[in-house]
Amino acid sequence: xxxxxxxxxxxxxxxxxxxxxxxxxxxxxxxxxxxxxxxxxxxxxxxxxxxxxxxxxxxxxxxxxxxxxxxxxxxxxxxxxxxxxxxxxxxxxxxxxxxxxxxxxxxxxxxxxxxxxxxxxxxxxxxxxxxxxxxxxxxxxxxxxxxxxxxxxxxxxxxxxxxxxxxxxxxxxxxxxxxxxxxxxxxxxxxxxxxxxxxxxxxxxxxxxxxxxxxxxxxxxxxxxxxxxxxxxxxxxxxxxxxxxxxxxxxxxxxxxxxxxxxxxxxxxxxxxxxxxxxxxxxxxxxxxxxxxxxxxxxxxxxxxxxxxxxxxxxxxxxxxxxxxxxxxxxxxxxxxxxxxxxx
Amino acid sequence: xxxxxxxxxxxxxxxxxxxxxxxxxxxxxxxxxxxxxxxxxxxxxxxxxxxxxxxxxxxxxxxxxxxxxxxxxxxxxxxxxxxxxxxxxxxxxxxxxxxxxxxxxxxxxxxxxxxxxxxxxxxxxxxxxxxxxxxxxxxxxxxxxxxxxxxxxxxxxxxxxxxxxxxxxxxxxxxxxxxxxxxxxxxxxxxxxxxxxxxxxxxxxxxxxxxxxxxxxxxxxxxxxxxxxxxxxxxxxxxxxxxxxxxxxxxxxxxxxxxxxxxxxxxxxxxxxxxxxxxxxxxxxxxxxxxxxxxxxxxxxxxxxxxxxxxxxxxxxxxxxxxxxxxxxxxxxxxxxxxxxxxxxxxxxxxxxxxxxxxxxxxxxxxxxxxxxxxxxxxxxxxxxxxxxxxxxxxxxxxxxxxxxxxxxxxxxxxxxxxxxxxxxxxxx
Numbered sequence: 001x002x003x004x005x006x007x008x009x010x011x012x013x014x015x016x017x018x019x020x021x022x023x024x025x026x027x028x029x030x031x032x033x034x035x036x037x038x039x040x041x042x043x044x045x046x047x048x049x050x051x052x053x054x055x056x057x058x059x060x061x062x063x064x065x066x067x068x069x070x071x072x073x074x075x076x077x078x079x080x081x082x083x084x085x086x087x088x089x090x091x092x093x094x095x096x097x098x099x100x101x102x103x104x105x106x107x108x109x110x111x112x113x114x115x116x117x118x119x120x121x122x123x124x125x126x127x128x129x130x131x132x133x134x135x136x137x138x139x140x141x142x143x144x145x146x147x148x149x150x151x152x153x154x155x156x157x158x159x160x161x162x163x164x165x166x167x168x169x170x171x172x173x174x175x176x177x178x179x180x181x182x183x184x185x186x187x188x189x190x191x192x193x194x195x196x197x198x199x200x201x202x203x204x205x206x207x208x209x210x211x212x213x214x215x216x217x218x219x220x221x222x223x224x225x226x227x228x229x230x231x232x233x234x235x236x237x238x239x240x241x242x243x244x245x246x247x248x249x250x251x252x253x254x255x256x257x258x259x260x261x262x263x264x265x266x267x268x269x270x271x272x273x274x275x276x277x278x279x280x281x282x283x284x285x286x287x288x289x290x291x292x293x294x295x296x297x298x299x300x301x302x303x304x305x306x307x308x309x310x311x312x313x314x315x316x317x318x319x320x321x322x323x324x325x326x327x328x329x330x331x332x333x334x335x336x337x338x339x340x341x342x343x344x
Numbered sequence: 345x346x347x348x349x350x351x352x353x354x355x356x357x358x359x360x361x362x363x364x365x366x367x368x369x370x371x372x373x374x375x376x377x378x379x380x381x382x383x384x385x386x387x388x389x390x391x392x393x394x395x396x397x398x399x400x401x402x403x404x405x406x407x408x409x410x411x412x413x414x415x416x417x418x419x420x421x422x423x424x425x426x427x428x429x430x431x432x433x434x435x436x437x438x439x440x441x442x443x444x445x446x447x448x449x450x451x452x453x454x455x456x457x458x459x460x461x462x463x464x465x466x467x468x469x470x471x472x473x474x475x476x477x478x479x480x481x482x483x484x485x486x487x488x489x490x491x492x493x494x495x496x497x498x499x500x501x502x503x504x505x506x507x508x509x510x511x512x513x514x515x516x517x518x519x520x521x522x523x524x525x526x527x528x529x530x531x532x533x534x535x536x537x538x539x540x541x542x543x544x545x546x547x548x549x550x551x552x553x554x555x556x557x558x559x560x561x562x563x564x565x566x567x568x569x570x571x572x573x574x575x576x577x578x579x580x581x582x583x584x585x586x587x588x589x590x591x592x593x594x595x596x597x598x599x600x601x602x603x604x605x606x607x608x609x610x611x612x613x614x615x616x617x618x619x620x621x622x623x624x625x626x627x628x629x630x631x632x633x634x635x636x637x638x639x640x641x642x643x644x645x646x647x648x649x650x651x652x653x654x655x656x657x658x659x660x661x662x663x664x665x666x667x668x669x670x671x672x673x674x675x676x677x678x679x680x681x682x683x684x685x686x687x688x689x690x691x692x693x694x695x696x697x698x699x700x701x702x703x704x705x706x707x708x709x710x711x712x713x714x715x716x717x718x719x720x721x722x723x724x725x726x727x728x729x730x731x732x733x734x735x736x737x738x739x740x741x742x743x744x745x746x747x748x749x750x751x752x753x754x755x756x757x758x759x760x761x762x763x764x765x766x767x768x769x770x771x772x773x
Contacts, residue, residue, distance in 0.1 A: 029467075081649065085656070094408060102648065103649060106641050113707060256475050324476070328476070331463060
């Protein structure tokens with residue numbers, strides 16, 4: 001039971017981190033039709049900015065400042081390059097961001113080196129948010145923060161006692177993502193600039209005719225989207241590991257999220273990120289293969305089958321490919337994505 | 345049927361160009377005789393086939409694929425397994441036909457995976473190919489029987505029956521095998537652009553909606569092109585397996601797919617011969633540039649960015665534009681601007697290059713001391729004067745380049761209007 005709860009929460013927090021990234025990507029895509037290939041690179045840059053800034057001014061100011069810097073970088077990139085290739089069509093736009101991902105990766109390796117840097121979360125987030133104690137006699141109980149050592153050691157050997165801590169960084173990640181989701185939703189639906197953005201989404205010429213500077217709105221959206229990626233980077237970098245490969249590990253997964261959720265659908269991206277986060281986390285935690293299934297069912301298998309690498313694969317081993325399998329299945333059975341409206 | 349006499353002149357230019365291509369393939373190893381250059385030439389042949397097959401998607405079909413290495417890579421794996429089967433005596437085909445096995449494998453996987461990927465076009469297509477590429481790469485680390493795990497699968501190409509005494513023991517023999525395949529594949533792929541399918545593929549790229557209206561299924565057109573492209577990609581992969589005699593999981597990696605995209609685009613996706621330039625550049629960059637400087641990926645990324653922004657047609661389109669200028673005899677008016685542009689650009693790049701090299705030196709091998717050798721000069725990576733000097737050179741170059749660029753843009757625009765006028769005038773004659 002406590003395994004299920006903790007895994008569920010881990011999966012949800014990972015899914016929410018994915019959503020922080022994919023929301024920016026979806027926003028940029030639905031607005032400008034540009035698939036920002038360098039989105040995960042901005043995530044990486046955010047983590048490194050956060051690392052350097054937290055060394056200078058502490059973690060909390062860095063949490064605010066690093067996303068702002070990344071957003072400014074994104075806005076400048078949009079202004080200088082993306083706007084130039086916009087008239088050529090979508091493929092050159094995609095290619096420009098593809099080139100940028102190479103350049104950003106190399107620059108990060110140039111400045112911060114090729115190995116991982118040590119970017120610890122602040123003191124307050126280093127312990128556990130809460131601990132679940134599973135006592136085989138007393139049942140499940142719940143303690144805020146880390147559980148005291150005596151609560152986790154059974155005095156009696158016959159009593160099964162398991163403490164499952166939930167890290168505070170993960171809780172913080174969930175909190176920030178939910179806050180971000182809420183403020184994004186309020187910004188888009190309740191404010192004037194949000195209405196302009198929504199209108200520019202569908203009727204850019206009309207909005208321009210009404211006197212709004214649509215290219216500037218595009219620049220702001222691109223900056224905001226990359227800023228969100230930067231925010232995710234500071235949190236993800238301090239929770240997991242800050243290294244040049246972090247862009248590649250998360251990059252292809254967020255593209256899967258965007259396709260599975262439906263191109264350009266924000267709620268679809270939300271659903272898909274949670275789904276993929278939970279599926280992947282559970283799969284990693286379960287050490288179960290076809291072979292062990294057969295053993296449990298009491299099937300007799302030949303020696304050749306038992307040596308077959310396909311049958312020996314455990315669920316945790318195939319976890320890395322699950323998002324892509326999911327993508328292929330979605331494309332076959334529901335080509336427009338979970339909540340998508342257009343077939344593109 | 346009434347016999348209609350059709351005047352069909354020999355396309356002399358085409359014969360000349362294809363003969364020249366064949367001659368270059370035959371005589372290149374006689375000119376560049378060192379071991380390194382023959383290895384590079386062999387790799388160039390493979391890269392040319394791979395880039396051309398990629399351009400069948402990107403340039404001719406408008407399909408931006410991020411997963412082309414899947415088809416070259418799986419072709420490589422099938423070819424090396426077939427080679428090992430020949431060595432074990434389980435399979436009886438000559439070694440020189442093994443690339444065809446790779447091609448058929450690439451085609452088979454394109455039939456299987458292309459059915460999913462070609463359901464979409466444009467940006468979703470790009471993302472799905474990326475997903476499929478990640479899927480295959482992740483699988484390559486899971487199934488070590490087929491993919492050989494970290495060590496890869498190795499083979500020995502000197503096996504089976506010798507064909508006219510050709511055993512492929514020497515590199516030059518494998519080069520000529522690759523050269524023959526390169527020539528045949530390039531010719532076949534050029535022929536493909538002239539077929540009705542090749543033509544309708546261009547139409548699907550330009551205006552899919554109208555193609556649907558005249559009664560074609562765009563998805564089926566894309567799918568067919570994808571399969572054919574997979575076949576040629578597999579041949580390139582099979583040749584690669586024979587050339588290196590080892591296949592590792594790197595051949596299906598995302599980095600490899602990215603390289604095909606990058607160099608096909610740099611060479612020029614809008615002309616048939618563009619990817620040939622791209623393939624040659626790819627090997628030069630991978631073998632020579634990476635030896636020359638550690639910052640080569642940064643330079644490559646920057647070149648790519650500028651190419652997309654200022655010359656979306658790649659090197660091939662630059663060549664064709666200048667050929668047009670030369671054809672109208674205007675090259676004389678502009679060569680001074682070219683000279684100024686080139687010289688100022690070199691000054692600027694020297695400054696920028698010196699600074700980038702110094703930063704890399706500080707980051708990667710600062711243990712070796714502070715001196716950086718750059719173009720014959722030794723710079724002190726921690727000295728203010730080296731930094732100041734490099735920055736000064738770069739900024740001077742940048743300023744002069746901007747001046748030269750304005751003059752050039754002006755001249756270029758004038759020449760283009762003159763050419764337009766000349767074309768109009770000739771039409772009225």
